[in-house]
Amino acid sequence: MPKILLVEDNEMNRDMLSRRLARKGYEVAIAIDGREGVEKARDGAYDLVLMDMSLPEIDGWEATRQLRAAPETSALPIIALTAHAMSGDRERALEAGCNDYDTKPIELDRLLAKIQALLPGVA
Amino acid sequence: MTRTQHTAERLIPGRGSLARRQAALLRLSTGIAAAHDETAVYRSVVTGLHDEALGYNFLGVFLLDEEDGDRVLQASVGWPGVPDAWRVPHGRGVSERAIEDGKLHYTPDVTRDAEYLPSLNSGSEVDVPLQVDGRTIGVLVVESSEPNAFGEDDFEILTAAAHQAGIAVGRARLLEAERRRADEHKALLDTMQDLVGELQLSRVLHAVLERAVSLLGVTGGEVAIFDEERQELVVVASEHIGKDSTGTRIRLGEGAMGAVAQTLEPLIIPSYHEWLGQSAQYADVMVHSVMAAPLTIGRRLVGAIATVHADPQRVFGREDLRLLNSFTPQAAIAIENARLFTAERQRAEEQKALLDTMRDLAGELELSRVLQAVLERAVTLLGVTGGEVAIFDEERKALAVVASANIGKDSTGTRIALGEGAMGAVAQSLEPLIIPSYHEWLGQSAQYADVMVHSVMAAPLMIGRRLVGAIATVHSDPARVFGPEDLRLLNLFAPQAAIAIENARLYAAAQQQREYFETLVSNNPVAIVTLDHDHNIVSCNPAFERLFGYGRPEAVGRQLDSLITTEATRTEAVAYTREALDHPVHGIGRRRRKDGTPVDVEVLGVPVIVDGQRVGLMGLYHDITELLAARRDAEAANSAKSQFLASMSHELRTPLNAIIGYSEMVQEEVEEMGEPALAADLQKIHTAGRHLLSLINNILDLSKIEAGKMDLFVERFDVGEMLEQVTTTARPLVDRNANALVIARDGELGVMWSDLTKLRQMLLNLLSNACKFTERGTITLRAERARTNGGDGREMMVFAVSDTGIGMTPEQMDRLFEAFSQADASTTSKYGGTGLGLAITKQFCHMMGGEVQVESAQGRGSTFTVRLPARLDQPAADAPGTD
Secondary structure (H helix, E strand, O other): OOEEEEEOOOHHHHHHHHHHHHHOOOEEEEEOOHHHHHHHHHHOOOOEEEEEOOOOOOOHHHHHHHHHHOHHHOOOOEEEEEOOOOOOHHHHHHHHOOOEEEEOOOOHHHHHHHHHHHOOOOO | OOOOOOOOOOOOOOOOOHHHHHHHHHHHHHHHHHOOOHHHHHHHHHHHHOOOOOOOOEEEEEEEOOOOOOEEEEEEEOOOOOOOOOEEOOOOOOOHHHHHHOOOEEEOOHHHOOOOOOOOOOOEEEEEEEEEOOEEEEEEEEEEOOOOOOOHHHHHHHHHHHHHHHHHHHHHHHHHHHHHHHHHHHHHHHHHHHHHHOOOHHHHHHHHHHHHHHHHOOOEEEEEEEEOOOOEEEEEEEEOOOOOOOOOEEEOOOHHHHHHHHHOOOEEEOOHHHOOOOOHHHOOOOOOEEEEEEEEEOOEEEEEEEEEEOOOOOOOOHHHHHHHHHHHHHHHHHHHHHHHHHHHHHHHHHHHHHHHHHHHHHHHOOHHHHHHHHHHHHHHHHOOOEEEEEEEEOOOOEEEEEEEEOOOOOOOOOEEEOOOHHHHHHHHHOOOEEEOOHHHOOOOOHHHOOOOOOEEEEEEEEEOOEEEEEEEEEEOOOOOOOOHHHHHHHHHHHHHHHHHHHHHHHHHHHHHHHHHHHHHHHOOOOEEEEEOOOOEEEEEOHHHHHHHOOOHHHHOOOEHHHHHOOHHHHHHHHHHHHHHOOOOEEEEEEEEOOOOOEEEEEEEEEEEEEOOEEEEEEEEEEEOHHHHHHHHHHHHHHHHHHHHHHHHHHHHHHHHHHHHHHHHHHHHHHHHHOOHHHHHHHHHHHHHHHHHHHHHHHHHHHHHHHOOOOOOOOEEEEHHHHHHHHHHHHHHHHHHOOOEEEEEEEOOOOEEEEOHHHHHHHHHHHHHHHHHOOOOOEEEEEEEEEOOOOOOOOOEEEEEEEOOOOOOOHHHHHOOOOOOOOOOHHHHHHHOOOOOHHHHHHHHHHHOOOEEEEEEOOOOOEEEEEEEEOEOOOOOOOOOOOO
């Protein structure tokens, strides 16, 4: 069962997305800010991180850079989630080291396709 | 007169043989033919006849003095004791008969003739007339001591001899006349040469007098010139009259010269000191006879000449008078020439003075004054009544009179067309013109119909071949005419006047330009200051005074930088100033007003270069205090707006995301639980949420575009893949109204360098619209590379979205790309949408260096065509958000 770390500060988004992913068969762990996200990603063995970009403590960009910088997480697939497909967000996400990105509100099928693409053994 | 012509009845005794006679006659003929002059002819006649073989012993030739009718002996043989030039008075002697009727007369016995003047040989006499060209000039007289000594043979011989002599005399006289004429001519030429060589009047007249004295063979003489002003003669040359009379003034009627000056007729005074008209001033001179003549040009007296014989033996005759008469006109002309020369030199001096004046005038440079002066000079110099000067207005191709003097009206300001009147004529032909009678001239101008002008002389004023004006001078006196000399003088003037006009014109243009720039500077809202090399203020404008608070008097002469800088900015300001002496500098800084308050300025410093020489620099200060404040305000407002937009985007969308996400999630759960009715409601909540979100997103996009915060991200992508993604995304929209979607790919699409996200958004917008307004129709998305259609040769990509929907009217199309305007307000309720999609599409297109166009007909569908550069190297220059 693929293990996904969802880093999201908004409680409703967290709840909604984690439940929907769980129903699709993923094991979902939660982090509520960038720092916690980085810590959890280092500790546990996750297959993929869904990273909200506007986070308290350290934001998604910075958290991604830290994960990429650490050897144990440098290859961890990360999908950035941004509030709106603002021009530049996508580029910034990829530049920071994200593997892909998606916009909120989440269209579950689209997101699932991106997750599937990044999980080992599937791509 | 009736005289009997006698015929000889017998031969003269002692006459030789026929052969000897014939030889003698041949000698006679040869002798006559060989004679060089008149006297030699007469001598050869008498000596030739006085031959043994012919037997004529007493012979004489007399010439008729036409004045008194006397016969004057020229040559004789056998009359000893008879004086040279013996005169036989008119009315006496038999030989006069031959002169009177031109025929041979024979007097067989002179003693029986009452008119015979007794001589040595009182016998018989033959008188043969001497004729030249049919006119009797004298008589050949042959006498014998015997009566009845001559016969027919003698008459034949003597007639032949007289005939020969007549021919010889005629020839000799012609020769003599020629020689005399040649002498006179030479004398005249000598005189003229003197005139040419030395034109000083007194020397000329001395030369004239010397020639006259030598030509006439007189003792001496005088020449006087006529002083018209004082109506007196003044002696200017005097030769051998016993005193130097030079400088003597002689009244009209006084003495010989005074007399001829009054009568204008020549005069011979045989004995001056017995003459009643003699002048007291000449009582002491050694003069016997006097011949005087007036010197005139036409009927105008210019002087008088007198020649004198001191020798009482010498008298003046007709021949002398003839000679003098042939001489006097030339002397008069010499005087006149000398006079003209003097006048000419005077005129030349005047001209020089004039030219000097003109040179001064050139410094004057005020056009109307210059031309008035030029005109007045011309009028004075030419001695005309008046005149005009006009300048040529190149723009209107017409002359404008700017100076006018004495032509009967003030014509200043009159405009004259090319070809009109005298000045118009010369301005057109570019040649000077003399009009002898203006009011009879066909070319006269109606504008000058009323002026008091008789003759006109006009000339164009030119600089090189360029017309700058015209000058005209006029005589109102019909007696005055213009001649070549006047034309010459006017031609002397014209270039000077032209240069004066040109100078004045250039000066006026320069002045105008200077005034223009002065006005520009003094009214300029920008503070302007000029500095010399040492950074001292040379001038400053009112805006400078206002900006820095220094009045012009207190600013001029002071160092600019010490005046308007603070300690803090001094170094920077001085550096600017130094740099600006070399090249323009531009910057922003803070300066200090007189009252100490700071002022933010934009500074522009430029070197001032005049004729290639750097003379200083000019500083321009633009007060940007307000500008800076305004910019700060604007930046603050903009930042507030951005902040608002960012927070709105976040704050609005967070709850929206929850609504959309939960409704979607619950819908899935409800469907799984088998509650389709609830699922439909949840779908409605979800759709409404999506709509609200897209509205917010569009508003946000437009705001960002307008705020210039929308950035382009150019990347390389495959056009075909992009189209597939777009098609996939649009599929649900297409299906909703049961439309068919056709993708038409014309040719190889290849890759594009552009903003992929925005292109996708645009195409989705267009497809979404097409789907919205079309039911059960066909939506076509066409894509192709248009290789030649870029305005600057760039390769373009064309995407066209066509539908078979409701279409639009032209009016609807007009407002199509404006924000918040669907074609019709009613469509919003029916078809939904925000009305922002096309506005955003248009803006994106613009940003990406392309354009969007629409074609539509109501009820027949629409086609939206997007054209974009296939390779967008950098954001389009005029796109918002590029700074």
